[in-house]
Amino acid sequence: MTVTAAAQLERWQRFRTNRNKALATRHGWLTLTSFQWLEPEPSAVDLVPGVWSTDGTTAALTAAAQDGLTLVATGEPVNGSVTATLADEESLMWVQFGGADGQQVVVELAMRADRYAIRTRDSGSPVLTEFDGVPTFGYNPDLVIEAGYEPYAEPVAIPIGTANPLVDGMHYSVGEVVFRLPGIDHEYRLHAEEEKLGALTITFHDGTNGESTDEWRKVSTPRPRVDAAGNATVVLDFNRAINYPSAFTPFGTCPMPVKNNSLDARIEAGEKQPTLAD
Numbered sequence: 001m002t003v004t005a006a007a008q009l010e011r012w013q014r015f016r017t018n019r020n021k022a023l024a025t026r027h028g029w030l031t032l033t034s035f036q037w038l039e040p041e042p043s044a045v046d047l048v049p050g051v052w053s054t055d056g057t058t059a060a061l062t063a064a065a066q067d068g069l070t071l072v073a074t075g076e077p078v079n080g081s082v083t084a085t086l087a088d089e090e091s092l093m094w095v096q097f098g099g100a101d102g103q104q105v106v107v108e109l110a111m112r113a114d115r116y117a118i119r120t121r122d123s124g125s126p127v128l129t130e131f132d133g134v135p136t137f138g139y140n141p142d143l144v145i146e147a148g149y150e151p152y153a154e155p156v157a158i159p160i161g162t163a164n165p166l167v168d169g170m171h172y173s174v175g176e177v178v179f180r181l182p183g184i185d186h187e188y189r190l191h192a193e194e195e196k197l198g199a200l201t202i203t204f205h206d207g208t209n210g211e212s213t214d215e216w217r218k219v220s221t222p223r224p225r226v227d228a229a230g231n232a233t234v235v236l237d238f239n240r241a242i243n244y245p246s247a248f249t250p251f252g253t254c255p256m257p258v259k260n261n262s263l264d265a266r267i268e269a270g271e272k273q274p275t276l277a278d
Contacts, residue, residue, distance in 0.1 A: 005141060012139050012239050019242065020133045027093070027106045027121040029245035030128040032252070035164070038116040047120050048107055049097060050078070054116040058085045059109055061095065068097045072106060086111040099124070112253050113167045119251055127248060127276050134243065135272040137212075143238040143269040147179035149192070149200070149224040151232065158191070161256045163246035169255045177202055177221070179236055181265050191258045198223035200234060203244075203257040207266040214247035214273050216257050241270025248274055 023030055036045050042053040042062065050063035062081045063069045069078040072093045084092055091110045098104035108119040155172045162169040173191040177200065180187055192200040203218040219241040221234040246252035 008141060008144065009139050015240060016133075016136065020131075023134070023248075024128065024131055026123045026128075028128075029252070030131055030248055031121040031123055031125045032119055032245075032249040033122045033125055034118075034120045035251035035253075036118050038118065045118065047122075048105070048118065050095075052118065056116075058083050059116045068102060069095045070097070070102060072096050084109055086116070088112070088114050093121075094118075098122075110253075112164070134274050137239075137269050137272065139239050140269045142182045143267065145179050145181070145236045145238070147177045147221075147234050147236045149175055149177055149232040149234050151175035151224075155194075158258050160258055163244070163252045163254045163256070167253045169253075171203075171255060171258045173258065174200070177234060177236060181263075184265055188263060190261045190263075192221075195220065200224070202236070203255060203261060204241075204267075205257050205262040207264065208268060212268070212272050213270075214243050217241045217243055217267075217270060219270065238267050238269040241267065243271045243274065247271075248276065 022028070034047050038052050038054040038059055040053060040055065042051045045052050049067035049069055050061050053060050060081060060083045061078065063078045065077050065079040067078070070076060071078065072095060078095060084094060086092060086109065088111050091108055093106050094109040096103045096106045104123050106121045108121055110117050110119060152173065152175050155174045158171045158173055160169045160171045171191065172193055174194045175192055176189045177192050178187060178189050190202045190204055192202050195201050200221045201218055203216060205216050209215050219236065219238055221236055224232040224234045226232045244252065244254035246254040
């Protein structure tokens with residue numbers, strides 16, 4: 001193994017360690033235990049004390065001190081009614097309860113498809129407590145690919161589905177990543193979204209989906225590099241392909257790939273389908 005190859009492997013192993021640590025946070029994606037729409041009529045919900053409702057614009061919660069709910073932001077007990085307002089796609093870690101410290105379960109308020117919902121995040125969930133890392137394919141240096149990047153003049157909004165059939169999504173394509181895979185003689189073009197600091201994220205299907213991997217995955221690239229001639233390139237490292245939260249929980253609203261982001265190849269790199277505790 002060359003020094004360069006050894007360094008690449010070490011960086012990937014560091015990436016995997018950090019990825020597993022990020023997933024295993026106390027109220028992260030491995031702790032989701034419900035997704036429930038709020039109704040106009042004040043009513044009880046599963047797994048959470050209090051009475052919940054929405055008028056379509058604002059979410060409301062009414063609870064008594066003995067219910068044990070406190071506001072996540074301040075720790076103040078909920079004794080009466082509290083309200084919150086979100087824009088579409090926003091979320092708020094709103095109230096908490098349970099456990100020795102009163103913080104075992106966090107209730108996330110979310111606005112999805114212009115409707116209010118709550119998700120419970122229970123740090124006692126066996127999906128978290130029995131988590132031992134996401135299984136992956138072995139590191140494959142052949143799937144670290146230099147790709148061209150062709151940006152659009154303006155982002156293009158493309159309607160998409162999500163992991164929740166009741167929630168539609170939107171993919172804001174900022175350009176196309178253009179590349180070839182080893183042993184395949186045709187070119188691929190995948191739509192990309194822009195993330196922080198100009199990084200790109202590509203959500204894709206491939207031939208392993210539903211077998212060794214989840215129904216779709218995503219891979220991020222660093223910010224594109226532009227040479228003196230104005231040509232942009234990115235490093236597309238499929239070893240860093242990861243699952244969306246919906247691979248770990250049925251309560252996610254994760255975006256599906258756009259129609260064209262399907263590879264007629266098996267990408268045997270990156271994260272596999274996780275094995276989850278019952």
